């Protein structure tokens with residue numbers, strides 16, 4: 101995958117959460133990203149970057165922080181996907197119908213989490229500026245110290261897959 105440079109406006113944490121609330125109220129097409137200090141997309145490596153991307157207006161807000169603002173992130177993720185996205189444990193819905201690579205990315209992330217490896221993912225919406233496969237939903241996985249980036253593409257929003265990944269991600273970030 102290729103690094104993407106994107107134009108953004110630096111914002112405070114409060115401005116980011118307020119923007120997420122406003123965009124939700126407006127029914128705007130928006131989403132967020134958490135860029136860890138090692139993330140290939142991070143415009144300021146070494147810091148955490150909370151990204152609020154509005155694809156309706158084309159504007160991107162970024163808040164840089166030395167520590168991961170986990171509570172605000174969880175709030176924003178729930179605004180975007182609904183509270184069920186962080187409900188744990190995931191509902192026993194059986195095996196999600198999915199493309200062939202879904203179990204691979206989930207199995208890999210479960211393994212990384214068990215080993216407490218440093219990983220993070222990106223949920224790239226179909227019109228996300230970071231998405232190399234525009235028009236598809238794409239989940240990507242970055243592992244600290246590894247070059248290869250695992251991708252899982254889907255024609256529909258992979259909610260159940262994302263839910264499990266979000267739960268594992270925040271478990272990692274909060275040490276629980």
Ligand SMILES: [Zn+2]
Pocket residue numbers: 135136138139140141220221222242
């Ligand atoms: Zn990343």
Ligand SMILES: [Zn+2]
Pocket residue numbers: 131132133153224225228229230
């Ligand atoms: Zn995006």
